Amino acid sequence: MDTVDRKGLQLTETSLTNRSPSLLFESSGARALLVGSGTHRADALISSVPTAVPTVTRLGTCLTEHTGLTKDRLRLLIDPKDPSQLITAVNHMSSEASTVMLFCYVGHGLIGPDRRLYLATQATTDLSKGAPEYQALPFSAIQHALTQSNAELVVVMLDCCFAGRANPLGSPPRAELLDTPWPGAYLLRF
Template identity: 30%
Template structure:
């Protein structure tokens, strides 16, 4: 069963614009921010610490929004969720047809210069190291954020898996969103808050984005309101969002996972996916655990996804032979990180930056300096990795989602080099 993201490694940005100089006001947007933030901060739903979310109320310039989103994206850690929410007017650039998010001083005659291009949000979200990412837009024409999502991700995904990303929008590309004056919230966010607070009977616990979307969609269909839309990549629609109060209200909290018997660290172990695993990133996987401690969590890389890429394509500085022919693997969903697993030459002195793993293998900081590179006998490169928060790896092993295999990492390593 997927678990909620680690709130201490997550970041949330809630942007709401209700006051405008040239567009009509949206007074209920302020309630949107309060309603969403209260749910996310409540331990019954998630328990996001105050330091991990930011409310951006009534920004007047695009730069205010851009800075907040970029800071949150950069500050989200492995095992964390990056959530960006916007409520306000959506405006369209007449020349390009692209969606912009209106701020207080947005000028309809100069949308391109006075509103936030959705492209700013998209880029910041995709550049984040977050393991999970969600964008929620409650504005007119929000569907353009989906229809306008270029498929340049597909080319990258052929070699390096894209992190789980999901975009949930209030309405279609050509529809206006509703903000009924006699209701506490805007229409979409009001339904969203209701679903999150009440939960979904019969739904999973925790609630994933797809379940929440279906509940909001059915409610709006019954009320003849604009229908929300959803787009996700790589299982992004299954990202857990909050606990399902319809199922947890009368249930005792689960007991913590037991400590692994007789073993304090899984560093150097090779684990494989169990038959009951539901996580798409783990299904069918063979993973090397490169670092693990009960207090810090774990880091691993997939061994079963070799790519046709050359080492020179993923390491900026030249690698000395034979490292320039090192095989390259798709290591996991946390992208834009290169991990070098290497074996030192028998006659090499102690290497700076070499972190032992098992069987004479260790990880080495990339890029390499000349002395370290020449002291290595062989290496494998991993683009991306998997991360587990404290206790998560142990819980997945206890549940049978992962199983410690009898394979030795050093034997696998030398097999990749024909030995």
């Protein structure tokens, strides 16, 4: 049985069943930054996270094989050496995104002396000594960079301890798994 779609195009039963839905990541403006921070210095107070790198690697494979995201729009950042390298990657990818920006971090989340969430890097040893932002990246810096993106949709996935602290500045912690930290953004905490 034939039918006509909204634009007046003739559609056959075969064409309807063979059409795949448009995928969000097929857009040329889609970007994904997946960060696996699992290796830390011997003098660090935190242990290694051996699952961090395989997790983001597999997620990257799933995104390129099943969502329409091409490899040139995906960046895997494995064991960032310091907060500067991490925020540079976030700034770069979010500035290129125009439709969707996915940021995923797997590793240690830490609470700094200021009671805010920090994401560990290889430079992380002990946030109570020295300036913590030189060891780990404050989540507020990531949030700021992502709010500057032109992407229509921003998705943040945090697989780390204390992910519940990833709230907009000044807002109380929320218990929901899926949260909206700012319009057009979604925060998934695991």
